[in-house]
Amino acid sequence: MNDVLALIGDATLLASLRRVAAAADRQLAEPTVLPRRRAWLDAGLVVVDRDEALSCAAALPRRSGIVLVCPGAPGLDEWQAAATVGAEHVLGLPDDEVELLAVLGAAAEPEAGGGTVFAVVGGCGGAGASTFAAALAWAAAARGAPGVLLVDADPFGxxxxxxxxxxxxxxxxxxxxxxxxGSVSARALRDAVPEWLSGVGVLAGDRGAERIGAAPLTAVLEAARRAGVAVVCDVARTFDEVAEAAIAAADTTVLVTQARVSGALAAARTADWLTGRAATAGVVVRGPAPGGLRAADVAAVVGLPLLAAMRPQPGLAEALERGGLRLRQRSPLVVAAFEVFDSSAHAGPRGAA
Known part of the structure; x- marks a missing residue:
């Protein structure tokens, strides 16, 4: 299968396309005559100029994934040729080279689909949402997810x-x-972020850097979902546009709270904010329960389904002080994370039938 089929008679346009294709790490096929039907249909993307667009429209079947390029700003002739061949983008070069780079990069992504996005939010202070988010990423990898990305969207953590x-x-x-x-390459992102475990990448923030915006976060989550990746997003209790973007993109929102009266009441306020924003939401209740409060009682106060009840994990605080989180298959964190991940698998990703 050809990567990009270039049907361009203008030498200047072709040189511009070659530069962009090299930057996007895409291979070009440059036939000197009109391609055969199979080569036309098998190409991952087709880039044409106005004259070639008209020739292709007259001799070859309709297909998606066509970009029409022209020197300078497109005029009426270019727009008419684009409509005739069914082009999805009309770009003037060299001014639109950055946009062409984004189109070529997006077309290179494996459209596996089926990716799932989890948003993990603390229902109260000290709930351990970040720790549970990491455990959920661990569980997704253990369950055989083709790729896992742990995303930091909590600037105050x-x-x-x-x-x-x-x-x-x-x-x-x-x-x-x-x-x-508004787009990002999931493949390039997976290759660039540090790896915590085999197949689990971590996109973290920088101390002292500017806070992330809602648009970049949405681009990352959606690109990973399209690539079939399981994404776990650690979300701050700030109720701002970044938190809203994470919740809006999530298939499942996990609210983590403690088995205490104060934790239940605080989580109930967070659950109120989630109403109407989260596609699906549930609560994870962490022990210990010094007053004997049951996880089911906490869930009733919060007003969300109980996803998992978690026993205290011995030695967790000490382990975090000695070089980072290390988990075992039967640890309370992982057992609860498996429950959440397995229950979400029955619901499927957002938009699934």
Whole structure:
């Protein structure tokens, strides 16, 4: 299968396309005559100029994934040719080279689909939402998810790189991530972020850097979902636009709280905010319960389904102080995370039939 089929007679346009394709790590096929039907249909993307667009429209079947390029700003002739061939983008070069780079990069992504996004929110102070988010990513990898991305969307936390012991590990953080035209390459992102466990990447923030915005967060979550990745997003209790973006993108929102009266009441207020924003939401209740409060009672106060009740994890605080979170298959954190992940698998990703 050809990567990009270039049908361009203009030498200047072709040179511009070659530069962009090299930057996007895409291979070009440059036939000198009109391609055969199979080569036309098998190409991942087709880039044409106005004259070639008209020739293709007359001789070849309709297909998706066509980009029409022209020198300078497109005029009426270019728009008419684009409509004739069914082009999805009309770009003037060299001014639109950045947008062309984004189109070529997005077309390279494996559209596996089926990715799932989890948003994990603390229902009260000290609930342990970040720790549970990491455990949920661990569980997704253990269940065979084709790729897992743990995303830090809590600017007021210690940082997921610190939690996982990756603060000294090389790899891209939020400040080094570039989002072009509202899109990001999931493949490039997976290769660039530091890896916590086999198949589990961590996109963390930078201490002292500017806070992330809602648009870049949405681009990351949606790109990963399209690539079939399981995403776990650690969300702050700030109720701002970034938190709203994470909740809006999530298939399942997990509210983590403590088995205490104060934790239940605080989580109930957070649950009220989630109403109308979360596609599906449930609560995870962490022990201990010093007053004997049952997890089912906490869930009733919060007003959300009980996803899991978790026993206290011995030695957790000490382990976090000694180089980051290390989990075992039967630890209370992982057992609860498996319950949440397995229950979400029956619901499927957002938009699934």
């Amino acid at each position: 210690a940082g997921l790189d610190t939690l996982t012991g990756l603060e000294e590990r090389a790899g891209i953080r939020w400040s080094g991530l570039t989002v072009d035209s």
